[in-house]
Amino acid sequence: MMRPSSAQFLRSAMDPAHFPRDGKPEIAFVGRSNVGKSSLLNALLGRQEMARTSSTPGKTQCINFFEIDRRYYLVDLPGYGFAKVPKAVKDAWNRLMHQYLSDRETLRLAVLLLDARHAPSEADMGMLGMLEDNAIPTLIAATKADKLSNNQLQSSLKTMRKTLELDAEALVVPCSTVTNRGVKEVWQVVLDQVKRGFEI
Ligand code: GTP
Ligand code: MG
Numbered sequence: 001m002m003r004p005s006s007a008q009f010l011r012s013a014m015d016p017a018h019f020p021r022d023g024k025p026e027i028a029f030v031g032r033s034n035v036g037k038s039s040l041l042n043a044l045l046g047r048q049e050m051a052r053t054s055s056t057p058g059k060t061q062c063i064n065f066f067e068i069d070r071r072y073y074l075v076d077l078p079g080y081g082f083a084k085v086p087k088a089v090k091d092a093w094n095r096l097m098h099q100y101l102s103d104r105e106t107l108r109l110a111v112l113l114l115d116a117r118h119a120p121s122e123a124d125m126g127m128l129g130m131l132e133d134n135a136i137p138t139l140i141a142a143t144k145a146d147k148l149s150n151n152q153l154q155s156s157l158k159t160m161r162k163t164l165e166l167d168a169e170a171l172v173v174p175c176s177t178v179t180n181r182g183v184k185e186v187w188q189v190v191l192d193q194v195k196r197g198f199e200i
Contacts (some may be wrong), residue, residue, distance in 0.1 A: 003046050005069060007074075009067075010067045010073070012064050013062055014092075016099045024106060025073070025106055026073040026108060027194065028074075028075040028107060029041055029111050029113065031079060031112060031127075031143075033079025033081060035114065037077070037079065040183070040186070041074060061093075062096075063075060063076070063077055077097070078097075081121060108196060109139060109189065110136050110137070110138045111140075113143050114140060114142055115143055119156075119163055139186065140166075140173070141175045142157060142160065142172055145179075157172055157174065173186055
């Protein structure tokens, strides 16, 4: 597996004025709070604590940009679907996500993370809809696969595909940052999309 030789935190943005404007291709990680976005990012980069992980949902409230090999960005988006936050925070999340997704020409791929143990929520379906509306290529990563038996995982993946009405060719990659399952596959798709970005 090709690991990046350099990865560094660029900045946290809560406003489009702070999004990078240098035209480098970008891969975004989206999913509900606590689903494992920051953990997967760290696993991909082979860094322990590049993106901050937390057992407290809703920890990542801004958009975090990581610059990889000086050529592209991996982007940790704030989680959604956390129950106990004020409406103002949810509204701010919605506004920021719309601002980001609707006007990001450099965005080559969204990795949508869904907890392998649960059927997709309304919020997950809304998120997928938002990605489809903006015609953003999407890879689904079913996280925390280590917490399920193989049978449970297969049945969960089936439910996921059915609930989201996925096409037969849509890729769903079971992942675990505990066993490293799926990390290589996700990385391959990420790199393919980054390369496509350079051909344009
Ligand atoms: P927000 O930043 O709040 O949106 O959360 P996040 O999606 O970035 O989740 P984060 O990576 O912080 O992980 C949340 C919790 O799930 C942490 O306690 C992680 O250790 C745990 N976790 C993440 N991935 C896995 C996994 O593959 N397996 C298991 N068993 N636990 C995981
Ligand atoms: Mg996070």
